[in-house]
Amino acid sequence: MIGRCSHFSSFSSHCSHLVKHFPTSSLKYGNRAFSLGHGFFSPSKSSPTPDYDLGIVGGGIVGLGVAQEITGRYPHLKVVLLEKEVELATHQTGHNSGVIHAGIYYKPGSLMAKLCVEGMKATYLYCDEHNIPYKKVGKLVVATNELEEKQLLDLWSRATQNGVAGLELIGPEGIKEREPACQGVRAIWSPETGIVDWGRVARHYGEVFKSRGGEILTAFEAVNFSLSGEQVVVGSQDGRVVSCKHVLACAGLQSDRIATLTGCSTEPKIVPFRGEYLLLNPEKAKLINGNIYPVPDPRFPFLGVHFTPRMNGEVWLGPNAVLALAREGYSWGTISFRDLKEVLLYPGFYKLGWKYMGYGLDQMLGSIMISKAAKELQKFVPGVTKEDITRGPSGVRAQAMNNAGELV
Secondary structure, three states, X not given: OOOOOOOOOOOOOOOOEEEOOOOHHHOOOOOOOEEEEOEEEOOOXXXXXXXXXXXXXXXXXXXXXXXXXXXXXXXXXXXXEEOOOOXXXXXXXXXXXXXXXXXOOOOOOXXXXXXXXXXXXXHHHHHHHHOOOEEOOOEEEEEOOHHHHHHHHHHHHHHHHOOOOOOEEEOXXXXXXXXXXXXXXXXXXXXXXXXXXXXXXXXXXXXXXXXXXOEEEOOOOEEEEEEEOOEEEEEEOOOOEEEEEEEEEOOHHHHHHHHHHOOOOOOOEEEEEEEEEEEEOHHHHOOOOOEEEEOOOOOOOOOOOEEEEOOOOOEEEEOOOEEOOOOOOOOOOOOOHHHHHHHHOOHHHHXXXXXXXXXXXXXXXXXXXXXXXXHHHHOOOOOOOHHHEEEEEEEEEEEEEOOOOOEO
């Protein structure tokens, strides 16, 4: 749903978009007004001093992490964070599994692998420093048959190349030792994998940012970006305006739209996928000590259903992956015709859909039938029945996709 990068204080080019000047193709010169996004602005030879050195669009964990980091490195800068919701960390940051991943899955040598391995360590250090609770519950990645065991060994090779700390390759006895209710033929044990409330972490970033003089404007939905001399003027849906020397967008589910408003490419496109969780009843939840994951099928882009303990003692089961009918569509009943139209008119969506048609239909069926999810979960914990499961929360993943239908 939220991706598997563990920590967001580090900067990475795939999650942020820095804007100072807009492409000249977006402008009309002379004495004529020009348009960027929805806004019109008359250029002038001189412009007033901007309100801020930097404006950050987006109050999720990426935007808040960036805000905290920049004000820590450059305390002389005047920085404002603009969030469209009334509260911070509302969407992906507040709707995820809460896992602190160790870096098992990513391609060795990739930026994602590096960030995840380093980020896990940085997360624990940050939480210790600021007394944010977490639990190192560990994770088993469990193979239940010969084919999965082969794929598990491939995953083991990848994880060891990534330098993931503390990994062990264990058999049935080792599985039972760590998770008595679980069965499997072989597993990777990751003792450093943990859980945390990422929303709480993100809000703490915001507190630190404000303590350093940063400002946060909530209910500020950025709908236009205009260039006036050497400053960027950002206008909100309700008519408020701020001016900044630079603007950095960390807009999650709205990131492609914000990029388009600034005159940048419309690709990659954000296609929203909803991950729906189930809840294990409290008695059966006592049987689960840590995260229990399947071996990911390399043919598909998602990890499959798994057991995820939560900080509050709950155990979440899932998630699946189905097309959300709105970018912030946390249920089948939430539909945005604008969002849906964008997806249905995008060629990349059909290319992806054709490639994974069987998988997609299977995921939709699982969304409707709890019994199907129960059958998958019983491969790992046979004692779980359909009666032990109820519907739980969900999240929406901002999946970036290009015109070829590739997930990027």
